[in-house]
Amino acid sequence: MSEPESDVSQIGRDYKYGFHTTDEPKFSTGRGLTREVVETISAQKSEPAWMLERRLEAYEHFLTRPIPDWGGDLSTIDFDSIFYYVKPTESEAASWEELPPDIKNTWDRLGIPEAEKKYLAGVGAQYESEVVYHKLQEELVRQGVVFLGMDVGLRDHEEIVREHFGKIVPFRDNKFSALNTAVWSGGSFIYVPPGVKVEMPLQAYFRINAENMGQFERTLIVVDEGAFVHYVEGCTAPIYSSDSLHAAVVEIIVKPGGRCRYTTIQNWSTNVYNLVTKRAVAQENATIEWVDGNLGSKLTMKYPAIWLTGEGAHGEVLSIAFAGPGQHQDTGAKAVHAAPNTTSVITAKSISRGGGRAGYRGLVNVASGARGAKSKVVCDALILDEESRSDTYPTIRVHEADANIEHEATVSKIGEEQLFYLMSRGLTESEASSMIVSGFVEPITKELPLEYAVEMNRLIQLQMEGSVG
């Protein structure tokens, strides 16, 4: 336990990933975004012409698209000061030893090589704009599983990428999907062949190191018929006084009978704008699960979406958000029922404290003809002090009579009876509060891989210490 006078309640001050190194990048486009920057990124990657065309179209759209006037305050993003492309190393390494010492040291401090040995089937590590390390277990390679950095994925599997890229999240979807499409770099490309079940998770780790960095990774996951994969991503960044921008796009297709689970532990430092578009399509009897943990960032706007396009498809979103001092977590989920007998379950929990603002923004849309569709949404929020705020903005649209849609949400403080009971058993108030909050988020943490669940509980305890009274 920490000393009583140290204020560990501020996650920002305890943020153990806030360090940075001063390594020299191999190449950078400098600050700001122009048509030339887009062309330079494409040229650096020796891409096919169609991708450059797509980038330029998206760039033009980005310029014309207004900044969203809903969600969080985006007026403070200085698009001209951002570095849109920074290349840290010459090429992707297949062993940690090949990396420059500063970068290897960063991954060691984050514990990634250690985790890889213990419980991961494959690891990708992205530093600034590029994937610097990538490896997949031999056995999975033999079974035809593809797990690559997106750039390499485009080079080696151009047909699959071309078939799906931008089909699930078109660049016209929103301003930040347009930005991502224009300047994307890095991210993961995953293909799981029919019937192959990848038992251990594949992990991608995203690290921003430089100040005013813009990270725009692009991920495409194709899970073929009857296959399964669990993909885990983690994100951290150093603490700087000025802001960085992370605007990713994730597209997932789960073919008939397949299942994909996508777990995110977002722990950006509190100077990062995190504006991410994530959408998955589940075909006949397929399952998509988003487990979305948002602990860090200055502002997150992220609503993982499920499109249930095949009969019997099922989708789940488990979302958890913590907003501490200076943080705004505008998170949520979307479920679109476009086929009969599709089901979705959305469970969202949020906690705000120290002036933080956490919210749920969601959509459940049942299209005409989606007979027998069922959806249940439950949102619960805890507000731990007078300065904090919680918002709930769900939208429910039902165009099919043969559907059952339920939504419920509750906002409250920690129950005094619970607190009293635990304290009468000898716990201090902060221990008791911590325990109640851990219990509150348990339905979600129990779905996390063990290591993350432990980490999540540790973070909750840190957040809670000295924070209530």
Add this chain to the structure above:
Amino acid sequence: MSRARAEKAYRELPLPTSSDEGWRFTDLTGFDPGAYELAAVARPAEIAPLFELELAGSARIDESGVEILAAPDGAVFAPLGQKDKRIGTLVAVKDKIGADNAAHWRHGLLVEVPAGVELAAPLHVRIESTVAGAALPTRLLVVAGENSRFTLIEEHVSAAEDLDAFTNCAVEVEVGAGAKLELVTAQRLSRETWHFSDQRARLGRDSQLDWVCIGLGSRKGKTRIFNDLAEAGATSRVTGIYFADGSQHLDYDTYQEHAAPHTNSDFLFRGALRDEATAVWRGMIRVEPEAQGTDAYQENRNLLLSRQAHANSVPGLEILANDVRCSHGATVGQVDRDQLFYLMSRGMSASEAERLIVRGFFAEALDRIDREPIREALAAALGTRIP
């Protein structure tokens, strides 16, 4: 807002479109407020009352003016003066529709019950749209003095079943400290009427407002219900009951503003939709930082009775205080087939069974209506909507 400024706003503002917040699911394409003119002469017709009640006061408003049929003792129940300074203090002009009312309203009713006065029987005002092609912009100003108690029933009706008209009503309600006000708003306009209603109540210390809002008629429009729990200890309960069929589109936009400590609000809206009818329900519970001890609830349940009907439900919570209990629930579903099968296996016709299930669906909302004649009349009116 002066008439001149309102007229200017009316001329300059465009009609709300589906990209305007609050209008996403209500498309006003095909509606031209300018096409409806004010009429000086009304064409009243015999309109059957929805319920029989003994009344303490009664009035009717149509295109030609206000008629006070019976005035209560000890309270003001009179045409609303154009110069009354309280007009516009609660309902502000937010869009072209609001500007239309502020610029063009001619007839209104003032209901003012002094401090301490209790009226045993309800007051009743019927706003009758009687002229085809005419606009009927009206206002109500209701002032419940401290510790007063009374009931006001406000009805919106048409003189003919197919009357094409545009009604636009602004209702301002001031509930004084300790007062207890029951409001019943019953809308059964023709299916060709564009109906807009902007209703806002401000609740004083320890006051109570019990509001029943019924929507059976109209073509399309928007009904706003804003409760401002402005002072400590205020309590409001709003019960909404709606039924739409054919190509009707009903839109309820509600707001529970908790601005003071220890305030309670409880909004419950239930609606059934048949044929190609659509409904929108939007709700927001907003708890300001100083409103500690708030207890707020909102619920919207929709029953879809046919394949083409659809419902949009947009509840919301914005909570800026921590010592609160706020929750909401929304559901959309269809008639339970097992229930239907069970009832029909007992010898009921499909219509009878459906009617019974619909009655069950509305039971919780109907049970919140204390006055039996209103409750029974409404239950019967709902029943007749199932062929």
